[in-house]
Amino acid sequence: xxxxxLEAIRQRRMQELMAARQGAGSQQNPDQQKAQEEAKREADxxxxxxxxxxxxxxxxxxxxxxxLVKPEKARGVEDVLxxxxxxxxxxxxxxxxxxxSLLEQINTQTTKxxxxxxxxxxxxxxxDD
Numbered sequence: 854x855x856x857x858x859l860e861a862i863r864q865r866r867m868q869e870l871m872a873a874r875q876g877a878g879s880q881q882n883p884d885q886q887k888a889q890e891e892a893k894r895e896a897d898x899x900x901x902x903x904x905x906x907x908x909x910x911x912x913x914x915x916x917x918x919x920x921l922v923k924p925e926k927a928r929g930v931e932d933v934l935x936x937x938x939x940x941x942x943x944x945x946x947x948x949x950x951x952x953x954s955l956l957e958q959i960n961t962q963t964t965k966x967x968x969x970x971x972x973x974x975x976x977x978x979x980x981d982d
Contacts, residue, residue, distance in 0.1 A: 857899060857903065858903055858935060858938065858939050859939070860899070861896055861899040861900050861903065862935075864892060864895070864896040864899075865896050865900075867892075868889065868892060868893050868896065871889055900931070900935070903935060903938070904916075904931060904934065904935070906946075907934060907935075907938045907943055907946060907947055908934070908946060908947050908952070909946045909947065909948050909949060911948070911949040912946075912947050912948060912949045912951070912952040915949055915952055915953070916930060916931070916952065919956075926959075929959065930952075930955065930956065930959065933955065933959070934947065934955075
């Protein structure tokens with residue numbers, strides 16, 4: 854299972870590099886754009902296939918609902934799951950409860966601490982006596 858996953862990661866990296874080159878001002882002809890879109894679609898299909906192998910149906914549904922609201926968070930969770938599967942940390946299908954605990958761990962790690970500091974400006978007319 855590691856070889857197709859590794860290939861999917863390589864494909865995604867190549868797509869990112871191609872997108873960066875395209876953003877640099879080089880125009881691609883329509884055939885190249887179609888080929889790039891096709892490669893991206895195939896990489897997404899492989900990614901979804903791998904996720905379906907490691908997630909239970911309930912966990913896939915929950916992840917799909919999260920992707921509707923916060924696609925970047927869902928993508929990050931998918932990356933974590935795929936990495937864990939590649940390293941052999943996942944030996945059985947991930948249940949919805951395990952996915953929820955993973956989401957909670959990610960939330961605690963990525964919570965931003967907000968600190969508000971109020972500074973009062975003193976006026977010349979204020980009297981501290």
